[in-house]
Amino acid sequence: MGMNFLLVSTAGLPKILSDFIPDVGLGVLAGALINNNHNVKILDLNQPSLFSDVFTDEISSFLERFSHKVFVERKRPSVLDLLKLKTIDKKLEKSKNIFSEKLQGYLDSHIQKDKIDCIGFKLWAGDGFRWSLEAGRYLKKRYPQLKIIGGGPQVDIFGEEIYKVGEFFDALCYSEGEETIVHLADFVAGKKRLDEIPNIIFRKEDGSVIKTPRKFIEDLNQLPLAVYTPDVYLNINEKLKMLVLDESRGCPNSCYFCIHPVKSGKRRTKSPQRVVDEIKEYKKRYGVKLFKYAGSSTPGSFMMDVAQKIIDEKIDVRYTSFGHLGEFDIDFDILKKSGCESIFFGLESADEKILKEGMNKNIDTVKAKGILKKCKDAGIFTVVSLIYPAPFETEESRKKTMDFIKEVRPDSVLVQFAGIYPETLWFKFPERFNFTIEDKETYPFKIMTYQIKNLFPPTYWEPLPYRINGMPFKKFARETEKFQKDLQKEGIETSISDEAYLLYRFSGFSTLRDFLSANRYYFYSGNREKLEEEIRYINRKSGGI
Incomplete structure (x- = not known):
């Protein structure tokens, strides 16, 4: 039993x-x-x-x-609005x-x-x-x-x-x-x-x-299919009809800020045929055609093999993925033809010193420019992530990264300040990377129990207990915000992820700006009815059942 x-x-x-x-x-x-x-x-x-x-x-x-x-009329809140917001925030915590x-x-x-x-x-x-x-x-x-x-x-x-x-x-x-x-x-x-x-x-x-000792699953082809039937996944009908493909695990890179080298081990992939078989089975069982690769470093060559099989078998899908800029010298036209709508690339910086000494990222910025341009030219929505300010950041390195983005003009650039997590080299040797952690012994507990105030921008949050290049939290949070605004002044979007773009394509909104404004409004106000309506529309338009 x-x-x-x-x-x-x-x-x-x-x-x-x-x-x-x-x-x-x-x-x-x-x-x-x-x-x-x-x-x-x-x-x-x-x-x-x-x-x-x-x-x-x-x-x-x-x-x-x-x-x-704020989000629809695009007006600045008054002082009275902000005072009332603080009161509402306290009531929300009680709720x-x-x-x-x-x-x-x-x-x-x-x-x-x-x-x-x-x-x-x-x-x-x-x-x-x-x-x-x-x-x-x-x-x-x-x-x-x-x-x-x-x-x-x-x-x-x-x-x-x-x-x-x-x-x-x-x-x-x-x-x-x-x-x-x-x-x-x-x-x-x-x-x-x-x-x-x-x-x-x-x-x-x-x-x-x-x-107990860590044990990785060596043959990912032996993993079972995910189960999404209503008798098991009790509220599945309230979810989006978009599924995540667990196609690879692990990462061959050892970025100093990332837990994946410890958490996931060496990179392993399912066979391309297994992934195609999963897509077909999920389509058959659940009527789904929107997918996202789960891997933190899905190989470009692997994506090409799957894409060619999708084309050969005439499978109607749309999907997104993460990509490493050192592994994507590929034919993006084939990916686009197979249904790839968007790819997220972790660039983090365009400064060589920061990439090598601060992050251990093996990225050739000249080649990266070419890859990003080819991806965008193929009609694939190209997303780039940046960490700013990063360790060893200077005005010169800031300009390098800004100039790189202005030249390449990705479709979206996601910017965040540096986060320090236990088990990473950034945490183990903070001084080596220009970080100052207030109390290393209590730091993991403070971060583990940290509560983000979602009604406010980061500059209003409880200060995180570390400094970046000597800057306290509020200062480096303001620097991140300023970098985002400078990108926006150049006409570059700073808040669309790869999966958000895929969902936008089936959302019924005529422009990305309308999609963004509406969803910011829905989520901030907690508009359940509008969100449920949007989910139903996306599911219907994408062919989900």
Whole structure:
């Protein structure tokens, strides 16, 4: 007799349209459990209805007026508007606390109804982390025999730090979980000890923390298909009909700011034919034709092989991907013909010193210009990411990057300030990269529990506890904002990701600007009805069922 699992994901209030894409990680975990005769339900709470659960009428009414003024009418808010916004923000925090209690009761009812033996939380940053912790603590007290597992981004980044706030977890799963979760089902059934299971962190009775060895899945072709049927993925009909293809894992690069070298290991890919077979099966089962590659460094040659098979088999799809500028000297016309709509490239800087000494990125900026131009000339929406200010940033390096962007003119440039995460070289040796961390010992905990104030721009947030090139948080956040505005003055978009562009193509909006303005308005005001309407329209236009 199999075990009964409940997999839960709540990332806080939705912020962008792609938050409504079904969670491939949970879907594949469900497939692994089902293939081993266990029962599983997925509760993905990242959906428009969450706004109705959190926003009161007063909050909705004010944010509707405020966001319409700012994003639709494009007027500056008055001082009175901002004062009122601060008041509303405080009321929103209280409302979030009330929702957290509702969530506990909601999960409790599922545990009783489905006789759940184990609940797994996918842990995200911010409100979602706090809500998951509060729910887990409540459920453990109410059901001491219930096994509670944590996984997801927070575990990969912070590991055993989570036990400082999540003492109730029976185990935390890091790295790849498809094999691990099947072993954990045996643990739940009393057939296996935790110290026999790879990729987990757990606490012994004496309080000591044990981390078992990491084990990667070498042959990704053996992974199960993700499951999105309504009997398993309970609210799938509220999600976008766009699926993520888990085509590759790992990365051959060792960027100093990135956790992927530690988290994901060497790069592995499924066979091109397996990916094509998955596309065809997902289209058959769910009527979906919008896809996104999941890999952090999908090889250009691999994409070419898949693209040619899509063309040869006349498969009607549209898709996006991440690309590394050192591996994409390819025929972009073939990608476009196969249905590739957008590619996201991690440039980060156009200054050689910053790229090599500050980031360990092996990018030839001359070749990068050619690749980006070829991608754009093929009609593929070309997105570039930048980290600004970066380690060793100067006026000269700023000008180099700005001039590079002005010459290449990507369709969108996403700019963020440098973030420092545990396990990366930026964290291990901050002084080497011109960072100053206030208190390295307490830093992981502070970042793990940090709460972003989504109603305000970064300059209004609680200061992050580090400096970049000697600049405190508010100063480097202002520098990032100024760089974005300088790009906008050049007519360059700074807020469209690759998947957002793909969704825009089926959204019914006549221009990207209208799409952006409307969605900023919908999300800021928590307009559930408009977001649900947009999801239905995209699903209908893209052929989803």
